[in-house]
Amino acid sequence: MRKNITLALALPIAVTIGLAGCGQDDSKAAGSAQTEGDSSASADSSESRVDAEALSLEGAWVKAADDGMTAVFGELHNNTDHDINLVEAKYADAKMVELHETEGDGSGGMSMQEKEGGFTIPAGESLHFEPGGDHIMIMGLEKAIKPGEKISLDLVTADDETVEVTAVAKEYSGAQEDYAPGEAEGSSDDHAEHDDHGEHEDHEDSDHGDHGDH
Amino acid sequence: MRTPITETTVTTEPSRAGFSRRGLLTSAAAGGAGIVGATAGFALGRGPGSEATAAREGGQPRRDLDGANGPQTEPFYGTRQSGVETPAQAYAHFIAFTLKPGIKVAEAVRWLRLLTADAAALTQGQAPLADSESELAVDPARLTVTFGFGSNLVALAGKKHVPDWLKPLEAFSIDRLDKDRCRGDLLLQICGDDPLTLAHARRMLFKDSRSFAEVAWQRDGFRRAYGSTGEGKTQRNLFGQLDGTANPGPGSEDFARIIWGRGTETADPVFSARGAPPADLGAHLPSWMRGGTTLVLRDIAMNLDTWDHADRPAREFSVGRTMDTGAPLSGEDEFDVPDFTAVDERGLTKISKVAHIARARDGLGPEVQIHRRTFNYETGAGGDSGLLFASFQADIERQFLPIQRRLAEVDLLNEWTTPIGSTVWAIPPGATEDGFVGQELFEG
Numbered sequence: 001m002r003k004n005i006t007l008a009l010a011l012p013i014a015v016t017i018g019l020a021g022c023g024q025d026d027s028k029a030a031g032s033a034q035t036e037g038d039s040s041a042s043a044d045s046s047e048s049r050v051d052a053e054a055l056s057l058e059g060a061w062v063k064a065a066d067d068g069m070t071a072v073f074g075e076l077h078n079n080t081d082h083d084i085n086l087v088e089a090k091y092a093d094a095k096m097v098e099l100h101e102t103e104g105d106g107s108g109g110m111s112m113q114e115k116e117g118g119f120t121i122p123a124g125e126s127l128h129f130e131p132g133g134d135h136i137m138i139m140g141l142e143k144a145i146k147p148g149e150k151i152s153l154d155l156v157t158a159d160d161e162t163v164e165v166t167a168v169a170k171e172y173s174g175a176q177e178d179y180a181p182g183e184a185e186g187s188s189d190d191h192a193e194h195d196d197h198g199e200h201e202d203h204e205d206s207d208h209g210d211h212g213d214h
Numbered sequence: 215m216r217t218p219i220t221e222t223t224v225t226t227e228p229s230r231a232g233f234s235r236r237g238l239l240t241s242a243a244a245g246g247a248g249i250v251g252a253t254a255g256f257a258l259g260r261g262p263g264s265e266a267t268a269a270r271e272g273g274q275p276r277r278d279l280d281g282a283n284g285p286q287t288e289p290f291y292g293t294r295q296s297g298v299e300t301p302a303q304a305y306a307h308f309i310a311f312t313l314k315p316g317i318k319v320a321e322a323v324r325w326l327r328l329l330t331a332d333a334a335a336l337t338q339g340q341a342p343l344a345d346s347e348s349e350l351a352v353d354p355a356r357l358t359v360t361f362g363f364g365s366n367l368v369a370l371a372g373k374k375h376v377p378d379w380l381k382p383l384e385a386f387s388i389d390r391l392d393k394d395r396c397r398g399d400l401l402l403q404i405c406g407d408d409p410l411t412l413a414h415a416r417r418m419l420f421k422d423s424r425s426f427a428e429v430a431w432q433r434d435g436f437r438r439a440y441g442s443t444g445e446g447k448t449q450r451n452l453f454g455q456l457d458g459t460a461n462p463g464p465g466s467e468d469f470a471r472i473i474w475g476r477g478t479e480t481a482d483p484v485f486s487a488r489g490a491p492p493a494d495l496g497a498h499l500p501s502w503m504r505g506g507t508t509l510v511l512r513d514i515a516m517n518l519d520t521w522d523h524a525d526r527p528a529r530e531f532s533v534g535r536t537m538d539t540g541a542p543l544s545g546e547d548e549f550d551v552p553d554f555t556a557v558d559e560r561g562l563t564k565i566s567k568v569a570h571i572a573r574a575r576d577g578l579g580p581e582v583q584i585h586r587r588t589f590n591y592e593t594g595a596g597g598d599s600g601l602l603f604a605s606f607q608a609d610i611e612r613q614f615l616p617i618q619r620r621l622a623e624v625d626l627l628n629e630w631t632t633p634i635g636s637t638v639w640a641i642p643p644g645a646t647e648d649g650f651v652g653q654e655l656f657e658g
Contacts, residue, residue: 170343170422
């Protein structure tokens with residue numbers, strides 16, 4: 001009831017509210033990109049068109065990076081009634097893209113490694129790509145991905161269908177890569193978390209300083 | 215739930231469910247600060263939840279334990295930005311940014327798109343992309359994020375788009391400006407009823423700004439907490455004065471004309487006792503600002519120590535209003551129209567010619583009105599204290615400056631107040647769902 005009242009008052013400013021905010025925007029963007037990708041990239045059969053629209057990456061974002069490695073996150077939804085096996089991701093401006101899974105080391109640290117055989121997304125379900133969890137890993141960036149920029153990448157299924165998705169770049173200091181021993185070197189995620197925390201506190205301090213200076 | 219407001223409705227139903235704050239406001243809005251406004255003020259003064267009311271009705275003040283305000287949202291998308299006509303929330307963060315060197319249109323658009331997406335999500339209680347503390351995004355508690363553009367940001371789209379008023383105000387003799395509080399290319403006014411939600415929103419918006427801009431200055435303000443007095447009451451500043459009595463009511467014809475600069479085309483509009491403001495105050499605004507307005511933000515230091523020297527009669531004489539009800543010294547009720555000719559038994563005007571309210575309105579026409587959305591600040595005991603005086607009006611030259619010039623010339627209150635920060639902002643229209651704030655400017 002109070003909600004109705006709120007909307008009633010806000011009359012002069014009231015317009016439709018997009019409750020989902022940017023998440024929804026991105027799913028829309030991803031949706032249209034899929035259609036484009038479908039017509040340009042695939043072109044083989046009408047069946048692939050159906051499949052292309054069957055996967056969507058909602059709330060897609062990529063960690064902004066000047067070079068080296070980065071990762072793509074979002075909720076990959078299987079809109080069909082059959083399981084889909086995601087086996088590969090492609091990004092034009094990088095040397096390599098891998099599908100990664102993350103495993104805890106039991107002490108807050110994480111190690112990430114390539115997911116053998118890719119990910120299977122059950123019919124109608126979603127796979128969450130998130131920092132500290134499964135993600136799409138981009139390695140050997142050949143071009144900076146700047147905050148606010150939109151990139152597109154191709155997701156390839158075991159049936160060799162390709163879906164183009166877009167992700168918006170966000171400045172993000174988490175999601176620091178760490179590899180399982182023997183795979184590559186990397187800093188401990190433990191450290192990464194501490195760094196992040198320290199930065200936050202610094203910011204708070206500088207706030208106070210700013211206020212106190214007169 | 216738009217119960218007509220009568221005293222009976224309000225006072226016989228002290229339960230929260232029976233309180234139509236919207237009804238109260240609509241009523242207040244209809245008349246601005248005029249005759250109808252006076253009636254609304256009367257009703258508001260008896261709003262439920264106040265201890266006095268509860269005591270009068272034989273009830274007990276109740277604690278609000280159901281968290282009802284957390285899920286409340288204000289719209290984000292729309293032709294106008296929220297945070298202007300929105301009834302003021304309990305807390306505000308004002309944060310001004312300056313563009314980093316090398317930022318051009320493309321970067322500015324990427325920044326504004328990021329901030330728009332963040333604000334759209336946060337104000338609706340949703341975590342924006344890459345929010346590492348997404349649990350803090352729930353319970354928006356009427357969060358609003360209002361964007362203001364400074365001249366450097368506008369100039370990125372082309373110098374011809376910079377309106378001539380978008381520059382520092384002329385110097386006033388009372389000013390003691392700190393130049394670091396007079397800068398900025400983008401302003402975010404982040405308001406809400408929950409300080410934790412606000413802190414998180416500010417952090418997200420700050421994180422998405424670091425690549426593009428530096429923080430020029432920031433200031434946090436507050437009013438009464440949500441639930442303390444009921445919404446729609448005039449706020450009190452740290453001098454204890456009611457502050458903003460003469461504001462046009464949200465939703466009123468006065469508000470539309472004075473702030474948005476155009477009439478609502480309502481038949482038989484009701485105006486405050488000041489009379490009908492012109493319906494074309496916004497005609498001078500550039501086309502990219504259609505649906506927008508202007509903001510003058512003054513950071514006014516208030517010297518609480520010297521204010522302590524002034525006893526109640528001196529305080530009331532200086533303002534021209536009583537401290538308790540805020541009634542003009544010529545009247546009884548907060549919303550009574552001040553009578554600047556009324557004299558006391560000694561033949562002196564009840565309201566001094568140099569009192570604040572006389573200087574601010576006596577003899578000024580109906581176009582010389584503003585909407586102030588003020589927030590108090592204090593940085594601790596013995597610290598800085600003052601008022602973030604956010605003044606919205608369609609035309610700074612015709613509305614804000616005539617008042618400011620007169621107050622700078624003579625105003626008894628100047629003895630205790632000092633402007634230390636001053637900025638001028640273009641408030642662009644709101645964003646469309648697929649767009650961003652400022653799209654009309656950069657892609658129009």
